[in-house]
Amino acid sequence: MEFFGNSLLGNFNDGLVETLPYVAAAFLAPIVLGFIPGIANQLIVGTVVNFLLAYCALNASGSKLKLLPLIMVPSVGAYVSGIVFGVQTHALLYFIPLIWIGNAAYVWLLKSKGLLFSSIVKSGFLFLSAGSLVLAGIVPAAFLIAMGPVQLVTALAGGFAAGKVSKV
Numbered sequence: 001m002e003f004f005g006n007s008l009l010g011n012f013n014d015g016l017v018e019t020l021p022y023v024a025a026a027f028l029a030p031i032v033l034g035f036i037p038g039i040a041n042q043l044i045v046g047t048v049v050n051f052l053l054a055y056c057a058l059n060a061s062g063s064k065l066k067l068l069p070l071i072m073v074p075s076v077g078a079y080v081s082g083i084v085f086g087v088q089t090h091a092l093l094y095f096i097p098l099i100w101i102g103n104a105a106y107v108w109l110l111k112s113k114g115l116l117f118s119s120i121v122k123s124g125f126l127f128l129s130a131g132s133l134v135l136a137g138i139v140p141a142a143f144l145i146a147m148g149p150v151q152l153v154t155a156l157a158g159g160f161a162a163g164k165v166s167k168v
Helices: 008-032 038-059 064-081 086-113 115-135 142-146 149-166
Strands: none
Touching: 008 038, 008 064, 038 064, 038 086, 038 149, 064 086, 086 115, 086 142, 086 149, 115 142, 115 149, 142 149
16 A cells, blocks of 8 residues: 555654654653642643654654654653643543644644644644533633643744754
8 A cells, every 4th residue: 555655554664763752752751740740740741742743743754644643642641640630630531632633733734834823723722622621511620721821832832942953
């Protein structure tokens, strides 16, 4: 089976090799940085994860499909660690697929539409999703801040840092 001129398996294997260190770092960030309390934890972990997403989006060669593990793993790491959202970690489970969509939008839009636009799309999508879940009584209102302004700040900060490092 051909996929964009290469075999699907070849692309997947090449992508794993190229992105594996970033995937590992994105999974471990919420666990390793778990000693930082409160909102500072989400700001730091979120910035690190968005840096990794942006850096790979800007520098990975070929298809962005190889970034799928990187798009998906950070939220799983945050959930497994149970640290970033503390006692509300169980509610994070509802957001995992939504975070994947937000991360994918961020990665796919970053190069073509720029940092500000991709960050607004990601954070806006997550904020609207959080609003829906809060209104439905599924998650606490605290997630409105975590999935709105905090996502915007960390996407901008991580993307800005990745842009600076990529130009070096």
